[in-house]
Amino acid sequence: MNRLENATSPYLRQHADNPVDWWEWSDEALAEARARNVPIHLSIGYSACHWCHVLARESFSDRETASVLNDHFVNIKVDREERPDIDQVYMSALHALGQQGGWPLTMFLKPDGKPFWGGTYFPPRPMHGMPSFRQVLEGVSDAWKRQDEAVLQNSQALTDHLNRSARSGNAVPGAETLAQSTRRTLEIWDREHGSFQGGPKFPNAPVLEALWRASIRDDDDDARQAVLTTLRHLCQGGIYDHVGGGWARYAVDAQWRVPHFEKMLYDNAQLLALMSWAEATAPSGLFRARIAETIDWLVREMQLPGGGFASGLDADTEHEEGLTYVWSLGEIQSLLPAEDAQLFAEVYDASAGGNWEGTNVLNRLQPSSFGEMDAETEDRLRRARAILLEARDRRPQPGRDDKILADWNGMTIRGLAAAALACSRPDWIELARHCYRFVRTEMTDGDRLLHSWREGTRLPVGMATDYAQMIAAALALYGVEADPVYLADAERWFTAADGFHFDAEKGAYSLPARDAAALFATALSNRDEATPSASGIMLQNAARLFNITAKDLYRDRAEAILKAATAQIAADPISTASLQSGFDELLRGRLAVAIRADAETFARLVGEGDPALLAIAVGDPDDLPAGDPLLSKVSYAKGAATFVCDAFRCLPPATDAGSLDEVLRQTRRGFASA
Structure with missing residues (x-):
């Protein structure tokens, strides 16, 4: 029996018609595996994930494959955005197996939830050296039935590895630690195109913030130019939706030409803040335009009744990646006057043969159009984009994941506040206030925050990232209005985060609350992914609250986090960027x-x-x-x-x-x- 029909997650509901006997993550699902003495097949993804949809079409919708899954496994489907704690702990297990991570995440667990093997996407037939999904299922099932010693050893070794405690240092590190991290980051930076060398290209917003702070702290022009080069390419590349606004998750190439078309709220929220800081220091028509266009997109396509923002838009439309967003030259010529069509095609790299799979991904990466043009030309292009957007709105649209997540909305509030200040737009402050009121009213239970809301259904699971980002949002609005309500919210949420999430032994915040159902290992939130870690943002929050209130408890917490993270920052400057930003806040906030x-x-x-x-x-x-x-x-x-x-x-x-x-x-x- 498939049990996903009434799930709150749109991603899980997309699998409600699969012939697979799906369970949501629950004690009942694990009990079923124990009762049947079969392994668990855990599949983790999210609604905007292209390869998640591919795996669903090829394998989860196939009755023969579903029969193997149902006969030999208890099958659990998880939305990584709804349960980031589950995603993080099993993704860490995959990394510990020496495999590259990604989604869909496919893990095989013992009935007690401990993992013993995993991977990501598997094709329906063997190809490119990869086994088929059915071969994987049959191999895992056979090994389980034999009680293969390697299975049991893998499980115990993974559990031991992931539960090994990080040891705290003895002292707060010196500022030289930050300078060393900046130098090591810049050693692998692409000076021509921005972000890290090679492709695919990701925005890496937490790293950009750490570099931006370094450029101010150390008067480091290399760090400043690294950020500005990246932001300009993000503004002009195909990763940006030049017709509708907003950034895609990443570019598949090394020049930012072709996006992976999913659009996520968290990327756009973080980039709004970064673009706003850059715009504030060096006013630019380019940054200001992208900020305004992206906020227009947020309001038009992502804002929900009540003021909260949806999580993301799918990469696929009608099972075809990017269908909504790409153009033929003929379409452009049919919509615009001849002279405008010619100008538009030249500026946005559109041709009869196309620049991607026979179609055109609009971009302004050519030297002739990378910079800002004269005001009259930019105005002609703006009118042309409006015509194309009107036509595009009549096309089939990508699916929207309309659950509201507290942490991602907290990032959005902070981004909107920064944009409003940089661009003198008080109406954007009202957007931020409206979103804040929604989370504060609809996504709290007493002093505790909840993680997810959809159509009135609230999940009683709050994550450390929810507290971290909503505290940061409260402090951002406190700066704008000096309203003591925001400061009071920040302080009580800080108390709740400390009480339910802080691990004093490890000097870090655990993603799930300590009174939540336990997983096989603790999911610490002290390494950045596409979004900053809870520990990094809480370090920033603690330092800021200390400067506002002069209460020692905030300084003590900031120093405890930093002491525990010293070795981690020195060893891995990339995944600790938000901790570096928190250290910067403590040094010079x-x-x-x-x-x-x-x-x-x-x-x-x-x-x-x-x-x-x-x-x-x-x-x-x-x-x-x-x-x-x-x-x-x-x-x-x-x-x-x-x-x-x-x-x-x-x-x-x-x-x-x-x-x-x-x-x-x-x-x-x-x-x-x-």
């Missing part, structure tokens, strides 16, 4: 509290483009409620002034543009350098 500030003064603060600087606008200190921590920093302000402060001290107030610029310059490396 500061507040700029602007009292009775005019627009020009606040624009100077935003213009730093520095994620380690929290600019807070306060109209009149007398309006702050009693006990507000900002009162201790600005209580003697008489007129318009800006106070740049850390937890315990403020520099003399800046009362004019020159003194403000000097104070900001002095503190870019932290108060120790002021």
Whole structure:
């Protein structure tokens, strides 16, 4: 019996008609495996995953394959976005087996949930040195029936490996650790196209943030150019949807020409923040345009009633990858006047023969169109894109995963707030507020956050990443409005995250709560993937809360995380980028509290483009409620002034543009350098 019909996850419901006897992850499913004494076939994917759909069509919809699955396994289907804790612990197991990860993730488990073998996608027939999926199933089943010693040894070895505790260091590392990480990252950077050398190309947003912070902290132009080169190629490459806005998950090549067409909320949220910091420091028509176009896309295609944002759009439309997004030259010529069609084709690399599988993926990577053109030409192109979008909207559309995830929406709130400040768009602040209110109202249970919401159904599973990102969102909005409600939310969610997720022995946050159903190993969230780890963001949050409130508990937590992560940062600067950003926040995080500030003064603060600087606008200190921590920093302000402060001290107030610029310059490396 297939049990997915009533699942909350759209991805699971896509498999409700499979002839496979699917279970959701549950104690009942594991009990069924124990009762039958058969292994578990665990399949993990997500709705926008192209190869997940391919495996479903080729194998899960095939009755003969389903018969093998049903006869010899208990089959569990998991949405990695809904249960990132399960995904992380079994993906780590696959890596421990020496295999490259990816989705769909296919793992085989003992009835107690301990893994013994796995892989990713398997074809329906043997090809390219890969066994067929059915051969894999038969081989695993035979080994299980024989109680093959290798199976049992694999399971125990994997469990021991994944449960091995990381040992904490004895001291907080020095700033040189960050400089070394920056140098090692830049050694493998593609200076021409951005991101890491070779393809496929991913945005790697946590790494970009760490490099951006390094460029400010160390006045490192190499790091700055590495980020800006990447952002420009992200703006002009085929990975960007030039007609509808928004970025795809990644490009399949080394030049950003052809995307893997799925669009994920988390990529776009993180890139909004990065583009906004870049736009703030060096105003650019390119960055500003992409920010606005992407927010238009979020509102048009991703925002749901109530204000929350959906998780993603599929790569496939009607089982064909990219069908919605690609163009023939004839289509362009039929929609636009001849002169506009010729201009559009030249600028966006469209030809009769196509640039991808006989069709055209629009991009502006040619030297003649990579930069910004004159205003009249850009306006003609804008009108042409609007015509193409109207036509594209009449095509079949990719499926949308409309579950709302607290952590990804927290990232989106932060991205919208950064964009609103950089581009002076108060309407985008309202979008951020609306989303925040939804999560705060619909996705909480007392002081605890919930991970997922869909059509009124809430999953009673909160992840450490939900707390981390919603605390960051609350602090971002606190900076915009100085509303003590946001600070109170951040503090109570921090308390909940510490109580339910912090592992004091390991100095890191576990992804699932300690009162959640236990998995075979602890899923620590201390390594970045496409999104930053909970431990990295919580380190940033702790450092920021310490600077606002001067409460020792936040400094102590930040230092505990950092001590535990010292060896990890030194060994692997790529997967620890968010921890490096948290370290940067601890070193040089500061507040700029602007009292009775005019627009020009606040624009100077935003213009730093520095994620380690929290600019807070306060109209009149007398309006702050009693006990507000900002009162201790600005209580003697008489007129318009800006106070740049850390937890315990403020520099003399800046009362004019020159003194403000000097104070900001002095503190870019932290108060120790002021």
